[in-house]
Amino acid sequence: MKAYKDLSKEELQAVQTELQAQYQKLKEAGIQLDMSRGKPGIDQLDLSVSMFDVLSSKSSFKGVDNIDIRSYGLFDGVTEAKELFAEIMECPADHVMVYGNSSLNIMYDLVSNAMLHGICGNTPWCKLDKVKFLCPVPGYDRHFAITESLGIEMINIPMDENGPDMDMVEQYVNNDPTVKGIWNVPKYTNPAGIVYSDEVVRRFANLKPAAPDFRIFWDNAYAVHHLYVDNKVPMLNIVEECEKAGNPNIYYQLCSTSKVTFPGSGVAALIASPENLSDIRKTVTKETIGYDKLNQMRHVLFFKDAAGVHAHMEKHAAILRPKFEAVLDCLESELGGLEIGKWVKPLGGYFIAFDTIEGCAKRVVELCKEAGVVMTPAGSTYPYKKDPKDTSIRIAPTYPTPEELKQACEVFVLCVKLASVEKYMENIA
Amino acid sequence: MKAYKDLSKEELQAVQTELQAQYQKLKEAGIQLDMSRGKPGIDQLDLSVSMFDVLSSKSSFKGVDNIDIRSYGLFDGVTEAKELFAEIMECPADHVMVYGNSSLNIMYDLVSNAMLHGICGNTPWCKLDKVKFLCPVPGYDRHFAITESLGIEMINIPMDENGPDMDMVEQYVNNDPTVKGIWNVPKYTNPAGIVYSDEVVRRFANLKPAAPDFRIFWDNAYAVHHLYVDNKVPMLNIVEECEKAGNPNIYYQLCSTSKVTFPGSGVAALIASPENLSDIRKTVTKETIGYDKLNQMRHVLFFKDAAGVHAHMEKHAAILRPKFEAVLDCLESELGGLEIGKWVKPLGGYFIAFDTIEGCAKRVVELCKEAGVVMTPAGSTYPYKKDPKDTSIRIAPTYPTPEELKQACEVFVLCVKLASVEKYMENIA
Numbered sequence: 001m002k003a004y005k006d007l008s009k010e011e012l013q014a015v016q017t018e019l020q021a022q023y024q025k026l027k028e029a030g031i032q033l034d035m036s037r038g039k040p041g042i043d044q045l046d047l048s049v050s051m052f053d054v055l056s057s058k059s060s061f062k063g064v065d066n067i068d069i070r071s072y073g074l075f076d077g078v079t080e081a082k083e084l085f086a087e088i089m090e091c092p093a094d095h096v097m098v099y100g101n102s103s104l105n106i107m108y109d110l111v112s113n114a115m116l117h118g119i120c121g122n123t124p125w126c127k128l129d130k131v132k133f134l135c136p137v138p139g140y141d142r143h144f145a146i147t148e149s150l151g152i153e154m155i156n157i158p159m160d161e162n163g164p165d166m167d168m169v170e171q172y173v174n175n176d177p178t179v180k181g182i183w184n185v186p187k188y189t190n191p192a193g194i195v196y197s198d199e200v201v202r203r204f205a206n207l208k209p210a211a212p213d214f215r216i217f218w219d220n221a222y223a224v225h226h227l228y229v230d231n232k233v234p235m236l237n238i239v240e241e242c243e244k245a246g247n248p249n250i251y252y253q254l255c256s257t258s259k260v261t262f263p264g265s266g267v268a269a270l271i272a273s274p275e276n277l278s279d280i281r282k283t284v285t286k287e288t289i290g291y292d293k294l295n296q297m298r299h300v301l302f303f304k305d306a307a308g309v310h311a312h313m314e315k316h317a318a319i320l321r322p323k324f325e326a327v328l329d330c331l332e333s334e335l336g337g338l339e340i341g342k343w344v345k346p347l348g349g350y351f352i353a354f355d356t357i358e359g360c361a362k363r364v365v366e367l368c369k370e371a372g373v374v375m376t377p378a379g380s381t382y383p384y385k386k387d388p389k390d391t392s393i394r395i396a397p398t399y400p401t402p403e404e405l406k407q408a409c410e411v412f413v414l415c416v417k418l419a420s421v422e423k424y425m426e427n428i429a
Numbered sequence: 430m431k432a433y434k435d436l437s438k439e440e441l442q443a444v445q446t447e448l449q450a451q452y453q454k455l456k457e458a459g460i461q462l463d464m465s466r467g468k469p470g471i472d473q474l475d476l477s478v479s480m481f482d483v484l485s486s487k488s489s490f491k492g493v494d495n496i497d498i499r500s501y502g503l504f505d506g507v508t509e510a511k512e513l514f515a516e517i518m519e520c521p522a523d524h525v526m527v528y529g530n531s532s533l534n535i536m537y538d539l540v541s542n543a544m545l546h547g548i549c550g551n552t553p554w555c556k557l558d559k560v561k562f563l564c565p566v567p568g569y570d571r572h573f574a575i576t577e578s579l580g581i582e583m584i585n586i587p588m589d590e591n592g593p594d595m596d597m598v599e600q601y602v603n604n605d606p607t608v609k610g611i612w613n614v615p616k617y618t619n620p621a622g623i624v625y626s627d628e629v630v631r632r633f634a635n636l637k638p639a640a641p642d643f644r645i646f647w648d649n650a651y652a653v654h655h656l657y658v659d660n661k662v663p664m665l666n667i668v669e670e671c672e673k674a675g676n677p678n679i680y681y682q683l684c685s686t687s688k689v690t691f692p693g694s695g696v697a698a699l700i701a702s703p704e705n706l707s708d709i710r711k712t713v714t715k716e717t718i719g720y721d722k723l724n725q726m727r728h729v730l731f732f733k734d735a736a737g738v739h740a741h742m743e744k745h746a747a748i749l750r751p752k753f754e755a756v757l758d759c760l761e762s763e764l765g766g767l768e769i770g771k772w773v774k775p776l777g778g779y780f781i782a783f784d785t786i787e788g789c790a791k792r793v794v795e796l797c798k799e800a801g802v803v804m805t806p807a808g809s810t811y812p813y814k815k816d817p818k819d820t821s822i823r824i825a826p827t828y829p830t831p832e833e834l835k836q837a838c839e840v841f842v843l844c845v846k847l848a849s850v851e852k853y854m855e856n857i858a
Binding site: 037039040045048049052053055057059068070071101104105108112113116126142146150263264265283285286287288289291293294295 | 500529692715716
């Protein structure tokens, strides 16, 4: 297959005519498919429904804390849940606070409370003229929505297969005291699917921030979300590395069971140094009397321990692998050699990141939509929804069936081809 | 029984000697009792445990919204839950947003987001030099903790058996644009147990605030928490009254099932005008992808409708009545005629408010503690924990058994007598 960039004007025209005919036919097929959000499939949700039977009217409602978990108390989580998260995330239990159903909500809280109350006695950010966050791109749109809504200036940090450009991160963090945070999904990144390298994690841990209240937001949403049982990509432990580096308070690590049990009805946790947690507890006691301890205990009884979680995640992987492979096979067979797109095969997580040639992402998503396939809006993986080169598309292959994905991906690759030809024609003209 | 104030110095001394002997004996009895927090008793928690069986692995997980409630979506609540709260609170369902497990958390969110984002396009409060809240006293300590933590100045508003001093409320709200809110527990107030009169509710609805972003925080925590089935105290509907007054956006009404099902594992709701809700949704979408819809549905399936809730509340009342009566009988029989304390018999809610003579509340609580009975710290029902006259004590009779309450109350009345005699002796000397 000849790369599109090497085609002559006439060749491009011929390809375009043929693609347009195919596209017309596809549009008439009345397809309706959605690859826009990282939602688990129905069969994944079914994996956890027996959790509804672990607490019953005949249960005992006292755990090791000897407090009736149906009532008030234990605002930072039941001990069993802290221990379960500690085992999963490989950190001491005194580094864990267990919250409600959403790690996004914890992050919103951490940032908005930093605005209002300040971190560890430092000036509340809302009293400062300027607050900046670094945003490795492409990244998670809901992270960026938090900082944007609070008027925090966001700075793009490019990423490669090892993680963010650490020269740039160090340059900003170690010199600019208005840089207060950096968003990360360090493992099986959303959307690129890469895992931060050892060097990247170590350089994070060894940052020497100009701002004493700078925090690394380490949203380890996919910590246990491997796709290949025999190829679980390891990542250095941020807690250990920061402690080794003498920077024990520099990170907030987040995790949840949203994509382990139920999105919206899972349990989320914050992992941070005891000093950070003690600072955070002061505000949390103003916010709530406590989170849903019964749901915490449901999770504990359902999983028992980290081994239970890992075994459960293998069932998820078995469902997700064919979906990822359906998309990746289609990309490879349809686009291989054309040099009009780049992607990385993810070994975990929920997404495949696809890069078009410059200036094509929006057009691809638009063409897909017209043909009945909903993609995440182009640009939404960038701060302010502005992808400067208009190349980045997030593919979310988890919700549709493998058959639907095959069909959706055929539409997608056709749209990539069409948009690329259009772009080359434009450049020639 | 002669009132203490009419006793001579010698008579007071004789009384004191006798009381001290009794107190010494009580201390030696090694009592350990707690009347400090409004916690439901174990038997109350048992009333709702069959809720754990209504969702099972065999359930259907689609409601009228036709969305799998185990997954993402419906961030402002499942329709069935909105309808249930609308029926309970007697308002249209489009005035309801259903959140997570805590109405306190909704209130923290509303105030902190008003600080950061502003209300309905008005200046964020954190950009203003001064923000004030009115605080009817005695009131709920956790309300005051929210505003205190955010640096909002709190102003005491005295209450009588009809509710807050509305002349004072109107004076502040209608003239001072820095007054942005007022905290209320309007029905079976915490702690006084009174219900706002029709006139008070109408005057609230007809306020003409100097600040366009002034809001009445109407924490209707005990809306259905009657103690006497045949004496449910009615209260005017704030939604209807505000609409009649042409003030549809002036209130935020809160409610929850914390004291209907489980504290910490219930469901909370915000009731507000569609215009307010539309403003609030803009921020909530930044905070979370959604609340726990499964727990919302559990509540819906358990109660079915408002009649189900009311029938359930009668079971709570049957458990609570003897507890309230144990305390009230003891107060009446031991303190009647002595003129050293005032209290109102509540017809609902979770508390009894007791007023000592001036300057005695702290001392009573201290004496109780020494004798093994934990009371809510004196002053905590006032902003900044400062009760200017040191008279207000909150009695929480819901958690102990009636027998324990009888014993605890005997300690309490003895401490009231002791502290009062001390005070009169001091005044004579």
